[in-house]
Amino acid sequence: MMRCQRCDKPATFHITELTGGKPVELHLCEDHAREYLMQAGNEPASAGSMAAVLAQQMAKQLALSQTAEELAELDQQLCPYCGISFYDFRSQGRLGCPYDYVVFEKELQPLLLNIHGETQHKGKRPTHSAELSRKHTELIRYRRQLQEAIQEENYELASRLRDKIREIEESSSE
Amino acid sequence: MKSKNPPPNESVLDLARELEQLSRSRGEWLKGSGPESDIVISTRIRLARNLASYPFRSRATEVDRQRIQQTLKEAIFRHAHPTQVIYVDLEQLDLLDRQLLVERQLISRELAEGQGPRSAVLDRAERFSLMINEEDHLRIMAMASGLNLDEVWQMVNQWDDRIEEHVVYAFDEKLGYLTACPTNVGTGIRVSVMLHLPALALTRQIEKIFRSLQKLDLAVRGLYGEGSQAMGDFYQISNQVTLGLSEQEIMKKVADIIPAIIDYERKARDLLMRENLRNLHDRISRAFGILRTAQTISSEETMHLLSSVRMGIHLGLIKEIGIPELNDLFLQTQPAHLQKLAGTELDQTDRDIERARFLRRHLNKEDGSQTAKGGSTSG
Numbered sequence: 001m002m003r004c005q006r007c008d009k010p011a012t013f014h015i016t017e018l019t020g021g022k023p024v025e026l027h028l029c030e031d032h033a034r035e036y037l038m039q040a041g042n043e044p045a046s047a048g049s050m051a052a053v054l055a056q057q058m059a060k061q062l063a064l065s066q067t068a069e070e071l072a073e074l075d076q077q078l079c080p081y082c083g084i085s086f087y088d089f090r091s092q093g094r095l096g097c098p099y100d101y102v103v104f105e106k107e108l109q110p111l112l113l114n115i116h117g118e119t120q121h122k123g124k125r126p127t128h129s130a131e132l133s134r135k136h137t138e139l140i141r142y143r144r145q146l147q148e149a150i151q152e153e154n155y156e157l158a159s160r161l162r163d164k165i166r167e168i169e170e171s172s173s174e
Numbered sequence: 175m176k177s178k179n180p181p182p183n184e185s186v187l188d189l190a191r192e193l194e195q196l197s198r199s200r201g202e203w204l205k206g207s208g209p210e211s212d213i214v215i216s217t218r219i220r221l222a223r224n225l226a227s228y229p230f231r232s233r234a235t236e237v238d239r240q241r242i243q244q245t246l247k248e249a250i251f252r253h254a255h256p257t258q259v260i261y262v263d264l265e266q267l268d269l270l271d272r273q274l275l276v277e278r279q280l281i282s283r284e285l286a287e288g289q290g291p292r293s294a295v296l297d298r299a300e301r302f303s304l305m306i307n308e309e310d311h312l313r314i315m316a317m318a319s320g321l322n323l324d325e326v327w328q329m330v331n332q333w334d335d336r337i338e339e340h341v342v343y344a345f346d347e348k349l350g351y352l353t354a355c356p357t358n359v360g361t362g363i364r365v366s367v368m369l370h371l372p373a374l375a376l377t378r379q380i381e382k383i384f385r386s387l388q389k390l391d392l393a394v395r396g397l398y399g400e401g402s403q404a405m406g407d408f409y410q411i412s413n414q415v416t417l418g419l420s421e422q423e424i425m426k427k428v429a430d431i432i433p434a435i436i437d438y439e440r441k442a443r444d445l446l447m448r449e450n451l452r453n454l455h456d457r458i459s460r461a462f463g464i465l466r467t468a469q470t471i472s473s474e475e476t477m478h479l480l481s482s483v484r485m486g487i488h489l490g491l492i493k494e495i496g497i498p499e500l501n502d503l504f505l506q507t508q509p510a511h512l513q514k515l516a517g518t519e520l521d522q523t524d525r526d527i528e529r530a531r532f533l534r535r536h537l538n539k540e541d542g543s544q545t546a547k548g549g550s551t552s553g
Contacts, residue, residue, distance in 0.1 A: 082229045094309070096233035098226060098344035098352040101359075111356055112349075117391075118418020121350025121360045124331075126343050133345045136226035169227075 004029035079103045081141040098137045132171070139168055192260050193271050197506075197514040201278050201300040203368075204505055206497035208320020212488045213436050215368040215408065218279075218317040219326045219425075221334055222310040222353045222362035224344040230354035231309060239291040239307050246306045249340035250295050253333075260296045264288070270519065273510035279317070284308055302329055309354050310362075312337070321367065321432060323425050331421075350417060360417030365428045366395075369435060372407040372485045373442035380409075383435060391415050392431065406477035406504065411435070447489060458486035462494075466537045470526040476507045476533065495537065503536060 004011045009029035075087035084096030086104055095101070101108060112119050126133075142165050149158040203216035224230060225245065228238050247261070264272065264285060272286040281294050285308045292307035305313040314337075316329035344352040350360040358364070374380045384394045395410045411431065413424045446454045461482035464471075484500055486492035505511055507529050513520050516528050 082233045084233055092232060094232045094354045095230055095356070097229040098224065098346075101346060101349055101352055108356060112359065112417060115357055116360065116415045116417035118360075118415075120348060120418060121346070122418055122423075123350065123361045123420035124334075125350070126338050126345050128338070128342055128345075130345050130347045132342055133226040136342045137344065139227040140229055 003027075004032055006032045074107065077103070081137065081144070083144070097140050098133070099140065135168055135171065139165060142168075189260070189262065189266070190271070193274060194514065196260075196278070196300075197274055197511055199300075200498065200502055201280075201505065203279065203300070203317045203319055204498075204501040205319040206501050208318060208322050210432075210436055211320040211497075213369055213371070213439050214321040214432065215370055216317055216319055217322045217326050218315060218366045218368070219323070219330050220313055220315040220364045221330050221351075222358045222364075223312040223314065223334065223337075223351060224353060225311050226342045226344040228311065231307060231311070232354065234307075236290055242311050243291045243293055243306050245341060246304075246312055246337070247293065247295070249337045250304055252340065253336040254295060258298060260298060262294045262296060264292045264294065265290070270510050270513055274514055277505060277508040277510050281305055282308060282313070302333065304333065310358070321429075323365065323367075323429055327421065327425060357414075358416050361419070361421050361424065363416055363421050363424055364412055365425050366410045366412035367428060367432055368408055368410045369432075369439070370406075370408055370481070370484060371435070371439050372481050373446055374439050375407045376446065377442045379438065379442060383438060387411065387431065390427070390431065392428065405474065406481040408481075443485070443489060454489075455486075455491050458482050458489075458491050462486065462492055462537075465533050467534065468530040470523075471530045471533065472526055473507065473509060473529070476529060477504065480504055480507075499536075503533065507532060 003009070005027055007029060009031070011027035011029060075085055075090070078085050079096055079100050080103070081099040082097035084100060086107055089095055089100070089104065095104075109119060142161050146158055146161040146165065149155075149161060203218070208214070225242055228234055228242050231239075234242065251261075262275070262281075264281075267275075272281070275281045275294070275296075276283050276286045278300065280296050280300060280303045282305065285292055285294065285305050288308070290307070292305075294306065295304040297303065301318065302314070302316040305315070314330045314333045316326045316333070318326050346352055351362040353359050353362055371380060374383065387394055391414045393412050393414050395412065396405060396408065411428060413428055415424070419427070461479040465476070465479050465483065480500060480503055483492055483495070484497070487495065487497055487500060506515060509525055512525055512529055512532065515532070520528055
């Protein structure tokens, strides 16, 4: 069994520290993991905004509930629209596109609860539907596929994608 | 002003002139008017919005960002007349002018220091500002002097409605407006009230108040927002939570706590006046004296001393200068403003000398004992 790097207890928490130059693996017992996270939380916000720091901290706490293998698997999961991985989000504290909220829903849920104490929006909404918004977000994927099709000289696919893109663009609220 | 950029074209020169004018004017948020304006400097609200059909900034290509900028610019200019607003392409702006806009709180440091296509549409009266390609595709900001949440909310809300007529925002039934950072998701609103709390700082009660605010999920920041120090005893109180509460509930949450803080500050001032008048008067007079006579002075020291003088004016201990004039000094002694007004780029040593000269010139005017030109330029 792996031991805590700071005492003799079993290491039950596996943390990948991403805030420095390169990722650092930490294996800690529960007490030392807590202590570590507390310290991380007390550091002044040097680079970037407090919001990013908060998001990173939350993401770290989230990582605590996973085993190293689960985490590695999770990290590799890619958004099919913008191509960001959960690892990218954990390290930058910023999402890549609106669809990330769908792809990483399960991972983001505890984070949102932690920050806001709620997961259901209340308040203003646009006059256009959420459905229209979702459809427009698909454009991110189609545009990426279009670029790939052009690079691969697959002009038939490119033409089909162009039609799809046009169709969605014309369905806008204007 | 010297520019290291390629030869400017006419529109850039126009912009330079516009910004020059701006640097001499008094921004809305520093008017020193409005409810509770002896303590509440200004009220600001911003909304974060994104177009549904593009990646957030970190994943957006140069082409994406250009298209985002074009789409939003067109939408905005359907409702804004060029006589009302200034369009600022940040890529064409040199460092000094970008800094000038940050000092006036018309754009964020993030936008000023960013890369690639990004811009801002600024109200000439400085009541609102729209930032394109900041952390989110669009940041709608409005501000007013004093405590004025309703008026400011109406302004951002109206801009949000207008722009939405022409674009499709990233919006989800469950999570509301989708933002690049999960800390802004939902309403995308940040309500912030800037307070001047010199007596609470002086009597060392400020930390206690901040701790209790944090328990209420309210954030406290310095004058220039996230990560900045509380220069000149200015503090911004703002909401942390953006999801699960309506805009009105969030505004109420911030608004509800402000009277209590105002009350604490007033009580602290009363106490100082009652029990420590001589020391207080001495401190304020000395601050005024240094500002009127210093030969070289840093931005931090200036802010610190102006803060004392500001309180002195409200307490009737200083009568030579009014609040609006003093507010101008807060802004015009900032590094970019100072250089803009001097008409030349200055290094730090020269800035400190120029700042002292500027202060002497402006604070000794009515006094008559020194010339308006500020007598000793030899330093």
